[in-house]
Amino acid sequence: MNHSDHPTAVLPGDVRIPLLGFGTWQATGEEGYKAVLAALDAGYRHIDTATMYGNEEEVGRAIRESGLRREDVFITTKLPPERVGRERETIEESLRALDVDYVDLWLVHWPPNNPGDLIPVWREMLAARDAKLARAVGVSNFSTAQIDELIQATEENPAVNQIKWGPRLYDRQRHAEHRDRGVVLEGYSPFKTTDLSDPVLTRIAGAHNVSPAQVVLRWHLDHEIVAIPKSVTPERIRANADIFGFSLTAEEMRDIDALGS
Numbered sequence: 001m002n003h004s005d006h007p008t009a010v011l012p013g014d015v016r017i018p019l020l021g022f023g024t025w026q027a028t029g030e031e032g033y034k035a036v037l038a039a040l041d042a043g044y045r046h047i048d049t050a051t052m053y054g055n056e057e058e059v060g061r062a063i064r065e066s067g068l069r070r071e072d073v074f075i076t077t078k079l080p081p082e083r084v085g086r087e088r089e090t091i092e093e094s095l096r097a098l099d100v101d102y103v104d105l106w107l108v109h110w111p112p113n114n115p116g117d118l119i120p121v122w123r124e125m126l127a128a129r130d131a132k133l134a135r136a137v138g139v140s141n142f143s144t145a146q147i148d149e150l151i152q153a154t155e156e157n158p159a160v161n162q163i164k165w166g167p168r169l170y171d172r173q174r175h176a177e178h179r180d181r182g183v184v185l186e187g188y189s190p191f192k193t194t195d196l197s198d199p200v201l202t203r204i205a206g207a208h209n210v211s212p213a214q215v216v217l218r219w220h221l222d223h224e225i226v227a228i229p230k231s232v233t234p235e236r237i238r239a240n241a242d243i244f245g246f247s248l249t250a251e252e253m254r255d256i257d258a259l260g261s
């Protein structure tokens with residue numbers, strides 16, 4: 001499959017987010033740099049980082065040295081909770097570390113500790129987007145009620161909510177709540193939340209001659225949920241991107257969904 005054919009979801013502003021991304025938490029220094037370079041070589045065109053991960057420089061260097069055009073790689077970074085009140089300064093630091101003029105998606109990493117900060121932070125995120133420092137803005141680890149507060153106050157929905165997700169955490173209603181509000185659900189920790197030796201996953205993997213990890217990622221994409229698996233192991237980096245040569249049947253999707261009940 002051609003990389004530009006990877007499935008995407010559409011965010012406000014007609015921004016396209018590839019449904020498969022590459023996670024970089026705990027991938028730092030030379031190891032992080034090499035992992036991102038290997039990911040780009042394996043076909044990922046979406047990299048997930050955060051101020052908190054302390055690896056924006058390595059991520060930026062790998063993207064630059066991959067030889068890909070800036071507009072062909074979707075970059076996400078995130079505002080840490082302790083930076084509330086210093087939003088603009090924080091994104092400017094991220095852009096400097098990444099050595100880019102804009103990120104594609106900037107997320108509030110966690111809801112602010114003080115609930116009174118919720119709306120002011122969201123207004124700062126929107127201002128950064130309007131200043132073209134981020135093409136889209138969203139949140140992470142937010143409840144539906146918190147998302148509703150943002151929408152009520154500003155009439156602007158977060159483009160994305162990045163939350164912990166996997167077959168064991170599957171929640172049809174929570175997914176629908178996001179869809180109803182025009183918020184793309186982005187899952188994190190797809191493997192850490194999953195028992196990869198679960199018999200349902202191994203049976204389905206066997207039927208398609210793939211691994212349970214590949215089944216888990218394909219399941220996210222078939223639900224139109226963004227998946228951002230992390231690995232620093234070249235073989236796994238490649239395997240986690242090699243998920244477009246098979247598809248899951250409706251029955252298999254239902255069987256995996258049922259792991260969440």
Ligand SMILES: NC(=O)c1ccc[n+]([C@@H]2O[C@H](COP(=O)([O-])OP(=O)(O)OC[C@H]3O[C@@H](n4cnc5c(N)ncnc54)[C@H](OP(=O)(O)O)[C@@H]3O)[C@@H](O)[C@H]2O)c1
Binds near residue numbers: 026190213228239
């Ligand atoms: N917004 C948030 O609060 C938040 C929180 C957590 C994570 N995230 C984001 O989501 C990304 C993914 O989540 P995560 O890093 O927590 O966990 P994950 O992607 O579920 O799991 C990563 C672990 O799985 C291993 N692994 C990778 N591919 C595998 C495979 N094919 N088979 C078996 N094991 C495999 C990795 O090992 P090796 O690296 O040794 O290969 C690593 O130990 C993060 O990197 C980060 O970008 C966001």
